[in-house]
Amino acid sequence: MVWRFENDRLLCRQTANLEEGRSKRLDREESMKFKSMLLGAVSLGVMTGLVHAETITIATVNNGDMIRMQKLTDDFTAKNPDIDVEWVTLEENVLRQRVTTDIATKGGQYDVMTIGTYEVPIWGKQGWLVSLNDLPESYDIDDLLPAIRGGLTVDGELYAAPFYGESSMVMYRTDLMEKAGLEMPEAPTWDFIAEAARAMTDKENEVYGICMRGKAGWGENVAFITAMSNSFGARWFDMDWKPQFDQPAWKDTLTFYLDLMEDAGPPGASSNGFNENLALFQTGKCGMWIDATVAASFVTNPDDSEVADKVGFALAPDKGLGKRSNWLWAWSLAIPAGTDNEAAAKKFIEWATSKEYLELVASKEGWANVPPGTRTSLYENPEYKKVPFAEMTLQSINSADPQNPTVDPVPYVGVQFVAIPEFQGLATVIGQQFSAALAGTITAEQALQSAQQIATREMTKAGYIK
């Protein structure tokens, strides 16, 4: 079976060569038809696509939108028959570790990498990424949402093209809200959220008023709590890079979070991340869930969600200090500097983040499943405006400001992260402290005290604090 497969590829390569000679006679369309017939015959084996001169390797995250992109590869290879695509799809943490090791050591294993708004500024500054400023006119770079584009630009160079963008918002059960006799405003405060959460909670029937991230990790509970702390007037560092966890604003944030989870959160919250909460919400166990805007298409999809027709949306809450608690993230495609297949890689990125790609997805899976949050034109599209969460997503994204994320000034960029290389490790350890506080093994004061100590140590070691 296996060797036959290799042979198929060989045969296929020979046929492809042969065919090239013949294609002078055939017109292009016929040639395509011939190729797709051949493709059908070969795809009994495993690979799709013919063996071409150029192969690009794409590393991506196993999120729904990327998996859809992988499924649609045929459309790209049909338009670019001289490029073959290989996929490496991995879980987020594994992927991040893989691509970072590879790019930092110049391992050269990937031609296109899926990275986030945290990596782009750091890597761009190092000169590790290929600038995408020269994408063709038809790509319409100016159509990209300004907030998202800003996060991916370093010194005027766009270093990654956004595949989908997200902020965070409140998703709530309209039926439970009604039952509790409350009405969700479009822009709620934390105090309203707390009141509503406590009112909606019905532990007997496994309904928990609020689901928030609790699982340790810089992209999990730290992202959530950091964004939340922004609205409480807290910040990670002051202008001299001195950690601020010993300040009252942090204590307010963490105590509020812990109290609310204690009263109205689900059991086991300290190991709940995005996925765990999604499963809870979809099975009707959460009254409200504050999380990524992309979740909206999952919770309103009747195939997966038991509560699809009872979901409402609102902006992430604030505390009246001028900052909301929503974050900004964009999964983006970038090209590592030094790849041999730069031109092909660029072609791929152009395809995957184009307006045409959005239309392609819409035609196959409906507008609700289009990768959101990257292009202005999408939100002007009357078809997309019908999607219930479109408007709220756009508003959330636009209200996040990575350049000025906090109430008081900070020396760093990033809403739910601090765009310095030390952040990942630091936040992982601090995230563990937060989740320990949520699990009840330590108090909020102890968690913040450890966080302050850890941050001071690491920042001293890294030379920020002299």
Add this chain to the structure above:
Amino acid sequence: MARAVTPAHKATVTFFAWAIGLLIFFPILWTILTSFKTEAEAIASPPSFVGFDWTLENYSTVMERSNYFLHFLNSVVISVGSTLIGLLIAIPAAWSMAFVPGKRTKDVLMWMLSTKMLPPVGVLIPIYLIFRDTGLLDTRTGLVIVLTLINLPIIVWMLYTYFKEIPVDILEAARMDGASLRAEIIYVLTPMAVPGIASTLLLNIILAWNEAFWTLNLTAAKAAPLTAFIASYSSPEGLFYAKLSAASTMAIAPILVMGWFSQKQLVRGLTFGAVK
């Protein structure tokens, strides 16, 4: 020899043995069952054991999304390849340690085992740099080399303990008859050592199959084995229990089936010198 066993006693033992056996096996059984459910049924409460609508949907989704056969083939090549090469290097070494022991033999053996205690995360970056410079990243060859090296101590140790149980008299008799060293190894020692070698082989294939650190970190698209395949299912967005179960079942099924069929051989030599 013939201890009297009352039927009542046998029935009791049977009951407990089955109960415990099923209990231990249950997580695997549950995974397999879940892989045939829909995502909604997978987390339904109360859970159903067999009375659900059996579906192959998860398997077709997984097959569509991943190049299962490529990962499978890589796993086979890497685990079998590294084990065979490991055996090739280890058999002579174990032979000489067992039959021509020197003063330092034991120390050498213990030192070999202690190299297994090297925490892989501590040396990933150096290895990655070496692999980059030698072009071994994302190649089966590279993984075969690494897995051979990390399992070599275990192979040597297993074979050594097994060889030691072979009575020396027989070898000496062969030597008296004028057998050369080579002949001694090939015609006398090897046949006696086959069960030990077989179980070493099997155990190391299992270990190599399940190795998840190096196989994940040194591969990208071409050489990625089933451990990388699993890493793409571990926590995608949305409900994922059923798909995860299907992928898990596919990742462990080959080695499970191999293990079951060969368990007699595996068990026979799996003594590590524990039996005198």
Add this chain to the structure above:
Amino acid sequence: MATQHSKSAARFMISPAVLLLLGWMLIPLSLTLYFSFLRYNLLMPGTEEWAGLLNYRFFLTDPAFFDAIWNTLLLVGGVLVITVVGGVLLALLLDQPFWGQGIVRILVIAPFFVMPTVSALVWKNMFMNPVNGLFAFLAKAVGLEPFDFLAHAPLSSIILIVAWGWLPFATLILLTALQSLDSEQLEAAEMDGASWMSRFFYIMLPHLARAITVVILIQTIFLLSVFAEILVTTNGGPGTATTNLTFLVYAQSLLQFDVGAGSAGGVVAIILANIVAIFLMRMIGKNLDA
């Protein structure tokens, strides 16, 4: 006894294995050692500089360091106790005649074939999850509050997961050893009126001593570097409750990409592992020479 000829032949035959392992150990180890004295972060190339003992100082004074050592010992010890005690009991049970021996043995052996990542994922999501997990369902069925395993008993939960994977291994070795026990000796003891307990403690257990040491040795080697189960389930938390040495080094070198600190941690871990190794070797040496 052995001739000069066979001695040199022996040396010749052992050398490939020794040389390869020596290379495998020395090349990365010396690089690691070198890196451990540098300020070297992968994410900030060009800033490498000699840092002396800075990395060691920070690693050894890390508040998580002693937790990590303690957790490592608990994890190794806990799994060893469960697998050895459980393995002996299971071996005793399976050694007796009963119907369906072959099938039961297959059932018992199966967890050993499961990849650590898979078993961790399955246990975490399908069993220990306090809302959708099977344990939570069982607890609710008998009217109890579901227990949140990974939050309130994180290390024990991980020990359970790891022990599940290694129990078959211990059972198999112990069972083989038990089957090699001379049954006449047992029968003689039985005739002399020795109780089951005394037969177990005076005949069976001493006979199993070697097998138990082997189980301990082999498992310790693997258990010292348990990693996947932690990464998948708790990420070392809550707090540092499940951070073992391997995970701590991982956090330094692959989350922070601080190769210097990670290397220092790696060196420390290697030294500690070798201390454990020396103890083990002593123990095993005594038992195996006998």
